[in-house]
Amino acid sequence: MSDLVSYRLNVNGQDRTVADGRLGxxxxxxxxxxxxxxxxxNACEQGECGxxxxxxxxELVCSCLVLAASAEGRDxxxxxxxxxxxxxxxxxxxxxxxxxxxxxxxxxxxxxxxxDLLERQPxxxxxxxxxxxxxxLCRCTGYGRILEAVRIAAAxxxxxxxxxxx
Amino acid sequence: xxxxxxTRTGSSHRIGESAPRPDGIPKxxxxxxxxxxxxxxxxxxxxxxxxxxxxxxxxSIDISAALAMPGVATxxxxxxxxxxxxxxxxxxxxxxxxxxxxxYQGEAIALVAADHPDTARKAVAAIRVExxxxxxxxxxxxxxxxxxxxxxxxxxRHLVIRHGDLDVEGEVQxxxxxxxxxxxxxxxxxxxxxxxxxxxxxxxxxISTQWLHVDRDQVAACLDxxxxxxxxxxxxxxxxxxxxxxxxxxxxxxxxxxxTGRPVKMVYSRxxxxxxxxxxxxxxxxYRHHADRNGRIVKxxxxxxxxxxxxxxxxxxxxxxxxxxxxxxxxxxxAHVDATVVRTNNPTCGAMRGxxxxxxxxxxxxxxxxxxxxxxxDRIELRLLNALEPGHELITGQVITGTAPVAEVIRTxxxxxxxxxPDSITDSRxxxxxxxxxxxxxxxxxxxxxxxxxxxxxFSEGFDDFSTARVRVDGGIATVKCACAEVGQGxxxxxxxxxxxxxGVERVDLAPADTSIGSAGSTSASRQTWMSxxxxxxxxxxxxxxxxxxxxxxxxxxITVLExxxxxxxxxDGTINISIVELTTAEPVEEEIExxxxxxxxxxxxxxxxxxxxxAFSAHRxxxxxxxxxxxxxxVDIATSQEVGRVLNPLQLTGQLExxxxxxxxxxxxxxxxxxxxxxxxxxxxxxxxxTMLDLxxxxxxxxxxxxxxxAPFGAKGVGEAPxxxxxxxVVAALRNATGLALTRVPVRPEHxxxxxxxxxx
Ligand code: FES
Ligand code: FES
Numbered sequence: 001m002s003d004l005v006s007y008r009l010n011v012n013g014q015d016r017t018v019a020d021g022r023l024g025x026x027x028x029x030x031x032x033x034x035x036x037x038x039x040x041x042n043a044c045e046q047g048e049c050g051x052x053x054x055x056x057x058x059e060l061v062c063s064c065l066v067l068a069a070s071a072e073g074r075d076x077x078x079x080x081x082x083x084x085x086x087x088x089x090x091x092x093x094x095x096x097x098x099x100x101x102x103x104x105x106x107x108x109x110x111x112x113x114x115x116d117l118l119e120r121q122p123x124x125x126x127x128x129x130x131x132x133x134x135x136x137l138c139r140c141t142g143y144g145r146i147l148e149a150v151r152i153a154a155a156x157x158x159x160x161x162x163x164x165x166x
Numbered sequence: 167x168x169x170x171x172x173t174r175t176g177s178s179h180r181i182g183e184s185a186p187r188p189d190g191i192p193k194x195x196x197x198x199x200x201x202x203x204x205x206x207x208x209x210x211x212x213x214x215x216x217x218x219x220x221x222x223x224x225x226s227i228d229i230s231a232a233l234a235m236p237g238v239a240t241x242x243x244x245x246x247x248x249x250x251x252x253x254x255x256x257x258x259x260x261x262x263x264x265x266x267x268x269x270y271q272g273e274a275i276a277l278v279a280a281d282h283p284d285t286a287r288k289a290v291a292a293i294r295v296e297x298x299x300x301x302x303x304x305x306x307x308x309x310x311x312x313x314x315x316x317x318x319x320x321x322x323r324h325l326v327i328r329h330g331d332l333d334v335e336g337e338v339q340x341x342x343x344x345x346x347x348x349x350x351x352x353x354x355x356x357x358x359x360x361x362x363x364x365x366x367x368x369x370x371x372x373i374s375t376q377w378l379h380v381d382r383d384q385v386a387a388c389l390d391x392x393x394x395x396x397x398x399x400x401x402x403x404x405x406x407x408x409x410x411x412x413x414x415x416x417x418x419x420x421x422x423x424x425x426t427g428r429p430v431k432m433v434y435s436r437x438x439x440x441x442x443x444x445x446x447x448x449x450x451x452x453y454r455h456h457a458d459r460n461g462r463i464v465k466x467x468x469x470x471x472x473x474x475x476x477x478x479x480x481x482x483x484x485x486x487x488x489x490x491x492x493x494x495x496x497x498x499x500x501a502h503v504d505a506t507v508v509r510t511n512n513p514t515c516g517a518m519r520g521x522x523x524x525x526x527x528x529x530x531x532x533x534x535x536x537x538x539x540x541x542x543x544d545r546i547e548l549r550l551l552n553a554l555e556p557g558h559e560l561i562t563g564q565v566i567t568g569t570a571p572v573a574e575v576i577r578t579x580x581x582x583x584x585x586x587x588p589d590s591i592t593d594s595r596x597x598x599x600x601x602x603x604x605x606x607x608x609x610x611x612x613x614x615x616x617x618x619x620x621x622x623x624x625f626s627e628g629f630d631d632f633s634t635a636r637v638r639v640d641g642g643i644a645t646v647k648c649a650c651a652e653v654g655q656g657x658x659x660x661x662x663x664x665x666x667x668x669x670g671v672e673r674v675d676l677a678p679a680d681t682s683i684g685s686a687g688s689t690s691a692s693r694q695t696w697m698s699x700x701x702x703x704x705x706x707x708x709x710x711x712x713x714x715x716x717x718x719x720x721x722x723x724x725i726t727v728l729e730x731x732x733x734x735x736x737x738x739d740g741t742i743n744i745s746i747v748e749l750t751t752a753e754p755v756e757e758e759i760e761x762x763x764x765x766x767x768x769x770x771x772x773x774x775x776x777x778x779x780x781x782a783f784s785a786h787r788x789x790x791x792x793x794x795x796x797x798x799x800x801x802v803d804i805a806t807s808q809e810v811g812r813v814l815n816p817l818q819l820t821g822q823l824e825x826x827x828x829x830x831x832x833x834x835x836x837x838x839x840x841x842x843x844x845x846x847x848x849x850x851x852x853x854x855x856x857x858t859m860l861d862l863x864x865x866x867x868x869x870x871x872x873x874x875x876x877x878a879p880f881g882a883k884g885v886g887e888a889p890x891x892x893x894x895x896x897v898v899a900a901l902r903n904a905t906g907l908a909l910t911r912v913p914v915r916p917e918h919x920x921x922x923x924x925x926x927x928x
Binding site: 022024040045051079080082083088093095102130134135136138139141142143144145 | 184186187190191194195196198199202203205283284351352354356402404406435436593595596601654656817820821825826827828829850851856857859860861864
């Protein structure tokens with residue numbers, strides 16, 4: 001097929017080569033199918049569910065809506081970057097502890113979004129959390145334990161007083 | 167609500183503790199492999215050609231252009247199905263690939279395998295199909311008089327329940343007609359999987375499903391392979407809620423893999439997912455309730471019409487459930503139920519959480535409110551007066567022998583404090599309509615609604631329902647093997663807790679769920695806690711008994727003086743103390759058990775029979791704010807009481823209550839697949855809305871009622887479905903209370919409120 005392109009992406013601090021990609025491939029597809037980073041999920045692939053959330057240049061995006069080749073030269077961070085092998089970030093830990101994970105399909109996207117939220121707004125109120133996360137759909141939990149996980153994570157972050165946490 | 171106790175660490179949790187999920191950490195890290203995450207060397211991508219028409223004759227199919235495209239490995243049509251040309255959950259009436267007619271929009275016609283998903287999609291688009299379109303049968307009300315759309319006819323099942331004296335009349339009568347829209351399960355993880363040909367000419371299928379063995383049997387029949395050459399392994403499942411009980415891509419994937427000799431992966435897009443699985447049956451219901459002056463129900467008559475869509479799926483069981491639970495959890499001495507499910511060219515409907523009881527609960531609870539109003543009686547009092555109790559007879563003639571704390575469910579919920587009604591709300595996020603800032607609080611009317619529901623647990627109507635589990639203990643480490651499909655509900659956690667509880671081991675590993683062991687039955691009907699939990703319980707108990715017998719033999723004592731406590735086999739006099747680690751290091755123990763629940767009966771021609779093994783009861787109370795002029799709604803508060811037999815894991819129970827309640831709220835306020843002339847108009851998350859975090863208040867859990875259920879392992883009832891049943895009618899009752907409108911259809915849309923002339927008092 002035509003339109004094959006090769007380019008480089010900076011993902012989780014690593015320079016990765018995408019060889020012979022198709023021009024139309026989304027960042028989500030390239031992360032999942034070409035770079036072996038399947039943490040970002042594919043629940044709708046049309047920007048409605050947030051399951052594919054990643055950070056691009058410190059901005060929360062739906063990776064299904066980003067053309068992969070257009071992300072060349074930008075700083076891409078995925079769920080896989082949040083904690084070293086075998087460890088959990090404070091948000092991941094809060095999700096596990098609070099019972100916010102059922103089927104878990106929404107979980108990576110939500111965790112990326114919660115990190116972003118608590119970075120920007122560490123003292124978000126419940127209604128602010130609900131609004132900020134209303135772009136992340138979850139079908140299993142009814143969101144109760146997810147909100148609880150955010151409360152736990154926010155309290156943990158405040159107690160630690162650490163701005164530089166993962 | 168108050169948060170359940172959270173247990174942060176530790177590996178051995180017993181029954182009743184909030185044990186963490188064993189898959190929680192990999193899921194939170196993004197490492198858990200869902201079925202859409204599968205990858206293999208040399209893998210191809212599969213895609214499906216689907217009919218754009220709901221009803222058409224296929225005149226010709228030309229695959230040549232598709233086959234000639236670079237990167238395309240194969241294109242398959244009905245001619246290529248090696249074995250049985252049809253499949254079906256209860257009855258094979260759906261073609262694997264349509265060849266002569268298509269009976270619903272989205273019916274599969276041809277398959278492609280190619281080197282890239284985009285190539286596969288383009289090849290699908292290059293297949294030329296010539297259709298002769300026909301007028302679809304869209305209205306279930308005329309289905310029985312219409313030309314049959316399937317050789318088996320348009321009637322799927324007609325069921326009548328006649329109970330007691332059908333001529334008796336009540337002094338007070340209320341009548342109503344109700345309608346339920348088509349709801350989608352909308353699990354987040356799309357249908358996906360991978361098939362790999364095996365060296366023996368068979369196939370390995372990794373798939374997200376609710377029931378591995380029923381898939382395997384259908385796949386094997388369609389491939390014309392013996393079942394031992396078709397091996398299924400559960401791939402990570404991103405939610406199910408009934409939508410994965412039927413085969414979707416299973417046969418297709420295996421056909422492509424066997425034909426190409428390569429691994430083939432398929433992932434449905436969200437749009438395709440709406441066409442790729444069955445939905446909740448839309449329903450039309452008519453009821454007449456009769457009561458005496460004191461409010462005792464004398465008789466209920468109802469007619470239920472469910473639209474099954476093009477193929478049978480589980481429609482026959484859904485309509486039976488709808489009929490059996492059509493009265494709600496009330497004592498009804500005389501009843502006449504006429505229930506029908508028909509075939510149309512609409513999307514196929516089948517299992518969804520609540521399974522028939524959701525539809526009837528919406529109607530019977532509206533009727534109970536109407537009846538209370540006609541009697542001038544308090545709505546809660548009327549429900550309490552008629553509440554089912556153990557020993558009562560259902561309209562099927564079955565006497566409730568287990569627990570049925572209906573009155574307590576109602577009382578505890580009614581006693582739960584209501585939220586305060588503030589003098590003003592200025593934050594638009596807390597107003598109907600939300601951030602659009604369209605509503606002024608001075609226009610808002612508040613309403614309160616209450617509803618109670620019930621349904622069966624496990625399979626009914628004489629089905630021999632069982633699950634299989636194997637527990638092995640080696641060096642003190644237990645491994646549980648069971649084909650139970652973990653779809654997010656948390657069986658994996660319970661399996662560990664149950665094994666720990668019985669054996670006192672420090673570590674319980676879970677072997678992959680696959681078809682190398684006997685069937686576990688479906689993850690549906692709120693049955694896995696009871697059935698697969700029961701199988702694990704029985705297998706672990708058998709391991710314990712084997713260990714005790716071994717020690718008794720070796721030590722020359724009677725088994726009755728030995729017990730297994732905290733992982734140690736010891737004698738009552740304390741002279742023998744041997745740990746399970748020591749015992750199983752010397753010689754591992756393995757036991758496998760097939761666990762059956764008590765047999766049930768079929769319903770006779772009058773719908774009478776002991777068809778069900780157990781029942782679960784739930785209630786919800788909703789508080790809504792409504793702007794009647796704009797038709798905008800905000801759910802302010804939702805509270806529930808549930809009876810659960812016994813709590814096995816408080817945290818997971820909370821998750822089931824919250825998640826199930828949310829799906830019921832979705833049906834009440836927003837969720838509907840819009841079907842127009844048998845065509846789906848909104849197959850996307852842009853147009854099919856499910857509740858977001860901003861749409862739902864915290865669920866208030868007024869009470870969890872624990873009355874151990876006889877016959878159930880640990881006395882625990884399944885909790886998957888009950889929470890979904892009563893939340894829908896509670897929300898709509900609150901809207902009626904706020905607006906004075908009849909609101910007989912769900913979901914309630916703004917125009918139903920703003921443009922309705924349909925006042926209750928008219
Ligand atoms: S997959 Fe990107 S928003 Fe849904
Ligand atoms: S946990 Fe299943 S979608 Fe959120």
